[in-house]
Amino acid sequence: MSTVLQLASTGLLQGLIYSLIGIGLYLVFTVMRVVNFAHGYFVLIGMYGVLTLKPQGFPAFIGAIVLAALGGALVGYLVQRFLLESGLAKGGHSQLVITLSLGIAIQYLFQVLHPEPFETIPNPYPFEAFTSSGVTISAPRMAAGVLSLVLVLLVSFLVYRTRIGSIIRGCSESLNGAIHVGINVRRVYRLTFALGCGLAAIAGGLLLPIQPVSPALGLELTIKAFIVVVIGGAGSLWGTVAAGVLLGLAEALGSLYAPGTFATALVYGLFFLVILVRPQGLVVRAAARIKPRTSLTKVGVG
Amino acid sequence: MTTLEIEGLSVRRGRSEVLHQVDLVVREGECVCLVGSNGAGKTSLIEGVLGMLPSKAKTLSFLGESLLGVRPWDRVRRGLVVVPQNRDLFSGMTVEENLRLGAVAVADRTSTDQVLAEIYELFPRLAERADQLAGTLSGGERSMLAIGRGLMSQPRMLVFDEPSLGLAPLVVTSIMRTIAEINERGTTVLLVEQNVHQAFALASRAYVLENGVIAGEGPTAELADSELMRRGYLGSAATGGVVKA
Numbered sequence: 261m262s263t264v265l266q267l268a269s270t271g272l273l274q275g276l277i278y279s280l281i282g283i284g285l286y287l288v289f290t291v292m293r294v295v296n297f298a299h300g301y302f303v304l305i306g307m308y309g310v311l312t313l314k315p316q317g318f319p320a321f322i323g324a325i326v327l328a329a330l331g332g333a334l335v336g337y338l339v340q341r342f343l344l345e346s347g348l349a350k351g352g353h354s355q356l357v358i359t360l361s362l363g364i365a366i367q368y369l370f371q372v373l374h375p376e377p378f379e380t381i382p383n384p385y386p387f388e389a390f391t392s393s394g395v396t397i398s399a400p401r402m403a404a405g406v407l408s409l410v411l412v413l414l415v416s417f418l419v420y421r422t423r424i425g426s427i428i429r430g431c432s433e434s435l436n437g438a439i440h441v442g443i444n445v446r447r448v449y450r451l452t453f454a455l456g457c458g459l460a461a462i463a464g465g466l467l468l469p470i471q472p473v474s475p476a477l478g479l480e481l482t483i484k485a486f487i488v489v490v491i492g493g494a495g496s497l498w499g500t501v502a503a504g505v506l507l508g509l510a511e512a513l514g515s516l517y518a519p520g521t522f523a524t525a526l527v528y529g530l531f532f533l534v535i536l537v538r539p540q541g542l543v544v545r546a547a548a549r550i551k552p553r554t555s556l557t558k559v560g561v562g
Numbered sequence: 563m564t565t566l567e568i569e570g571l572s573v574r575r576g577r578s579e580v581l582h583q584v585d586l587v588v589r590e591g592e593c594v595c596l597v598g599s600n601g602a603g604k605t606s607l608i609e610g611v612l613g614m615l616p617s618k619a620k621t622l623s624f625l626g627e628s629l630l631g632v633r634p635w636d637r638v639r640r641g642l643v644v645v646p647q648n649r650d651l652f653s654g655m656t657v658e659e660n661l662r663l664g665a666v667a668v669a670d671r672t673s674t675d676q677v678l679a680e681i682y683e684l685f686p687r688l689a690e691r692a693d694q695l696a697g698t699l700s701g702g703e704r705s706m707l708a709i710g711r712g713l714m715s716q717p718r719m720l721v722f723d724e725p726s727l728g729l730a731p732l733v734v735t736s737i738m739r740t741i742a743e744i745n746e747r748g749t750t751v752l753l754v755e756q757n758v759h760q761a762f763a764l765a766s767r768a769y770v771l772e773n774g775v776i777a778g779e780g781p782t783a784e785l786a787d788s789e790l791m792r793r794g795y796l797g798s799a800a801t802g803g804v805v806k807a
Contacts, residue, residue, distance in 0.1 A: 423666070430652050430663045437650035439614065442638035442667030442715060 262394035267512040269395050273405030274470075275508020277463055279501040280408040281481060282488030283415055284459035286500040289489060291432040291452045294344060294355050298363035300482030302457040305332045306464025307473040308370055311379055321384035325465035332461025333454040340453035345446070363478055370475040378472035385469075400469035407466055415459065416497050428452060460485075487531055493541020502542055507531075563590045563626075565719050565750045566611070566642070570620035573603070573610035580606045581617075581774045588719065588752050593745040595753040595761040595782070598771030604754045605647055607771065608723050612637055612644055625718060639667045641718030647727060649708040653697030657688055660696050660707055664714030673716070681710040684740065702733035709740065719750040726757045738764055762786055 285299045309328030315321040339362060347354035385399040419425040431438045431448045438445050464473075471477075488507055492499030510530060514523035566588040573581035581603045588594045598604050610617035613634040622629045624642050632640075652660050661681060665674045682689035685706045691699065696707060705725060712720055722741060726734040738760050745751045745764075755761035762768060762782040770778040770790060778790040785791055 426655070426659060426663055427666060429655060430666075433652035433654050434650045436614075436646065437652055438663075439612075439634045440638060440644055440646055440650055441664050441711065442635045443663075444633070444635050446633075 264513070264516065265393070266395045267516055268509060269397055270401065271509040271512025272505060273397065273401050273508070274512065275505035276405040276408040276412070277467055277504075278484055278488050278507050279412050279504025280463040280466075281460055281485045282492065282500045282504045283412060283497055284456035284463075285485040286489050286492065286497060287415075287419075287428070287452055287459075288456040290494060291428055292449050294453075295359070296453075296456065297356065297359040297482060298339075298366065298478075299359075299456070299460055299485050300480065301363040301366040301478035302332050302336065302460035303464035303467065303481045304366060304370060304473065304475065304478045305335060305457075306461030307468045307477075308374060308464075309461065310465040310468050311374075311381060311473060315381070315384060318384055318386050321381075321465075325462055328465050329458045329462045332464075333458030336457025337450055337454040339457075340450045344453070345449070363482065367475045367478050374473075374475070377474040377476075379474075380472040381469055383469055398470075404466040404470055408463065411459065411462060412497075412501055416501075419497060487528075491531060491534055491541060493543045495541065495543035499541055499543030564588070564623075565590045565592070565625060566752065567621055567623045568611065568619065569622075571607070571610055571617060571622060572619070573606045573615050573617040575606055575615055579774070581610060584771075584774075584776055586769055586776070588750060590750055591745075591748065592767065593742070593751040593753065593765045594767045594769070595755055595765035596769045596771060597755055597758050597761055599756065602771040603774040604756075604771055605723055606774075608644055608646075608721055608754060611721070612642070635667070638715070641715075642721070643712045643715055643717035643719070644721045644723060645708045645712045645725065647723040649704050651696040651699075651704060651707055651711070653695065655696060656693050657696055657699070657707055658692040660711050661688070661714050664711035665716075668715055674714070677714055677716060681713055684713075684743070685710055701728055702730070702737070705729060705733070705737055706740075709737070709744075713744065713749075717749060719752065720744060721752045721754065723754050724756060725753070726755060726760055734760060758791070 281299070281303055284302070285296060288294055288296050288299070306325070306328045309331050310321070310324045313320075313324040313327065315324040343358050343362070344355060347358045383398070383400050385403050387399045389399055390397045390402055419428060427438075427443055427448060430441070430443060431445055431452075435445060438448070484507060488503045489500055491506065492501070492503035507527075510527045511524070514527045517523070518526050564587060566586070568584060568586040571581060571584045571586075572579055584607060586596070586607075596604055596607065606615060609615040611622065611629075613629065613632065619630065624637065624640055627640070629637050629640075629642075638644075652663060655663070658678075661678055662674065665671070665677065668674065682692075687703055688706055688710055691703065696704070699707060709722075709725070725737050725741065729737065734757070741751060741753060742764050753761050753765055762785070765782050768779065768782045768785050769776055770785070778785060778788065780788075
């Protein structure tokens with residue numbers, strides 16, 4: 261019993277990090293209809309960013325995460341500004357090629373800078389582990405999960421309760437409508453992409469003390485972020501959050517019933533099943549069906 | 563004073579030019595209509611004026627300032643607001659959220675609540691449905707919401723793109739009455755319509771668009787009796803619903 265509890269707690273906390281990674285991708289996807297294949301690599305930017313800064317102690321660690329997040333956001337902003345914007349204007353599948361190549365470029369860049377795989381940092385938190393009713397959670401894991409949850413709540417507050425959030429949602433609902441009310445959609449796109457990438461980088465920073473970083477991790481995280489967004493459905497942020505937790509739990513508990521690598525395969529097989537049964541995802545917005553959609557290209561502002 | 567001045571406007575949609583050398587003027591406080599059959603280029607003209615389609619023009623000015631090179635959203639911020647044909651509402655957001663987003667570009671936010679109250683007065687139905695998702699509204703309500711959202715930014719000029727499209731005759735009458743009221747309260751109006759009779763009843767001047775060029779213009783009273791209108795709209799080519807009025 262305590263094994264199940266142990267795995268479930270670990271899975272839940274890991275899942276919250278997936279949720280945080282997922283909502284970054286979710287925002288970019290719902291607002292801009294851009295599928296960012298480089299998303300997981302922005303998590304890498306956060307991981308390597310914090311690793312490079314070698315923070316000593318907790319305040320320095322948080323500072324390093326903030327810096328890494330700003331760095332990730334800046335790279336995201338520049339990517340949107342200089343690569344995606346012109347790509348969107350040209351139409352076609354350029355965004356796919358751009359984000360995919362960007363991801364691979366980031367991976368090889370880190371392979372050159374950090375040839376050593378599986379680098380990590382020691383526990384930066386001022387406590388070691390929590391033990392309760394036979395379940396032991398290490399401090400970095402506990403903190404990463406809790407901080408991810410806090411950030412997810414903050415982002416949902418931003419999106420659903422603030423003026424900026426209603427502007428972002430407006431752009432996601434109707435690009436033309438947003439233009440008709442005088443929203444500078446180009447700026448919203450840049451900021452949304454920067455926000456999504458920044459969140460991914462934060463998740464990377466939080467993940468680093470738990471999961472040693474290798475350049476190849478980018479692809480895996482991108483795929484996980486996709487699974488989370490697709491399983492969550494395009495309805496609301498909460499679907500993405502729920503799907504993140506689900507993925508974490510499935511991964512952890514999967515190892516209970518199947519050996520190592522096979523468990524991973526099983527988990528992804530399970531998600532095929534979910535998609536077959538519920539292709540629209542977990543949460544679907546009531547009005548989503550009647551939503552027309554145009555692209556930046558069509559309105560000539562790309 | 564001239565509110566909107568267009569000279570030699572050509573608009574492209576994709577590779578083909580759909581509007582050729584159009585001249586059009588709307589003066590302050592006027593209600594001008596632009597009529598034309600399906601595919602004449604009415605919506606292209608609007609999208610060209612707003613900068614949402616690539617265009618060329620000798621003059622394109624609003625309130626005396628050139629709009630050439632100005633981004634679409636900045637044209638809106640200058641007070642040139644379009645109530646689009648397909649409404650372009652924020653379907654997954656509530657009626658009130660839609661209206662409030664309408665005022666998002668207004669610098670002075672203190673007036674927003676007051677304007678919102680006025681719009682609810684103008685459209686009591688919207689007030690009843692304030693918390694309902696825009697995507698669940700009926701056609702007439704969607705039209706009201708699109709107009710209300712346009713009014714929220716306190717525009718200098720409102721361009722209505724086919725406000726009667728797809729609405730029941732009774733609803734059309736009520737929407738047209740509202741447009742007249744908006745114009746009487748001082749907002750300059752350009753009414754783009756296929757429904758010639760409704761449009762002519764409202765506007766003082768009219769432009770007729772045919773195959774991307776202005777085929778005629780003048781005071782509605784004179785234009786209504788002209789050979790052009792008889793040929794194009796009241797005869798065999800009349801569109802459904804137009805003839806019976």
